[in-house]
Amino acid sequence: MFDQRPDHGEPVLTRPRRPARRSPDRLRRLALWVVRQFGAFLILAILLVCMSFANRSVERIGDNIQIALPLAGLGCAVAEGRGVQYFGRFILMEFAIHGSKAGLGKAPLNQRPNGGDKGFPSGHMTASAFGATALVQGCLAANKTAQAAVVISAGFVGTSRVEAGAHTIWQVVAGAALGWMLQIASLAAFDRAFRRLWLGAAAAVSTVRRAVVSRLPTRSGDRSGAAQTFGLGVAVAVALAAGLAVQSLSDTPQEVTKLAEQSHTAR
Numbered sequence: 214m215f216d217q218r219p220d221h222g223e224p225v226l227t228r229p230r231r232p233a234r235r236s237p238d239r240l241r242r243l244a245l246w247v248v249r250q251f252g253a254f255l256i257l258a259i260l261l262v263c264m265s266f267a268n269r270s271v272e273r274i275g276d277n278i279q280i281a282l283p284l285a286g287l288g289c290a291v292a293e294g295r296g297v298q299y300f301g302r303f304i305l306m307e308f309a310i311h312g313s314k315a316g317l318g319k320a321p322l323n324q325r326p327n328g329g330d331k332g333f334p335s336g337h338m339t340a341s342a343f344g345a346t347a348l349v350q351g352c353l354a355a356n357k358t359a360q361a362a363v364v365i366s367a368g369f370v371g372t373s374r375v376e377a378g379a380h381t382i383w384q385v386v387a388g389a390a391l392g393w394m395l396q397i398a399s400l401a402a403f404d405r406a407f408r409r410l411w412l413g414a415a416a417a418v419s420t421v422r423r424a425v426v427s428r429l430p431t432r433s434g435d436r437s438g439a440a441q442t443f444g445l446g447v448a449v450a451v452a453l454a455a456g457l458a459v460q461s462l463s464d465t466p467q468e469v470t471k472l473a474e475q476s477h478t479a480r
Contacts, residue, residue, distance in 0.1 A: 245352060248289065252352065252353045263278050275373030276337070285348060287303075305395065310339055327379060342388065342393050346393050346396035349364065
């Protein structure tokens with residue numbers, strides 16, 4: 214692109230200006246506007262997707278909704294700038310669920326109607342109530358129709374668990390109360406501590422990423438893509454590690470029981 218100098222009028226070669234990228238704040242505001250304007254349609258679309266992958270099974274529909282509601286709540290929290298807080302409280306919720314199930318052991322309150330144990334509280338209902346409360350209090354605060362759809366969806370999850378014999382009504386009610394309380398409770402100290410932990414982990418990952426990417430035999434223009442790939446790999450690794458940790462926490466009592474029975478049989 215050529216430009217004219219004001220003094221001599223000689224053409225000067227200048228670089229074309231790159232279009233300005235949208236800042237994260239603008240993207241968040243755009244996402245909030247879309248959800249607030251079309252929240253009912255978005256919730257309906259989510260429910261239709263959950264039903265389409267359930268093969269007309271009430272239990273499977275409930276299983277899908279208990280995943281969709283927390284994910285939608287996370288998206289809402291990220292759009293509002295509360296993503297780290299939401300994620301921290303979700304982890305706290307998982308430890309509360311599995312800690313209660315493991316701690317109660319063979320107590321009658323922890324027994325499922327289908328004969329299993331580890332039923333108090335209902336994890337499906339807790340996750341659904343957790344995500345539904347985040348949506349109702351956040352992005353959908355001004356959309357009564359979408360709020361009603363979210364609350365009914367969360368209630369459907371609890372009903373599906375009772376109908377399937379996986380939980381009693383009291384286990385479902387306890388799960389709903391736990392998910393609701395973890396959203397509305399004032400956990401300022403926990404939120405601050407988790408945010409410090411999150412920022413520290415993010416800084417450590419950023420340092421490692423820069424060190425790894427700087428040593429890759431790629432051109433400078435390709436390093437941004439390599440950095441994104443590295444970041445995605447770290448995110449997947451963290452998610453797998455968290456899932457394995459929660460699974461090991463829930464499986465530990467069963468393993469201890471099996472070892473004790475084997476030891477008793479040997480004696």
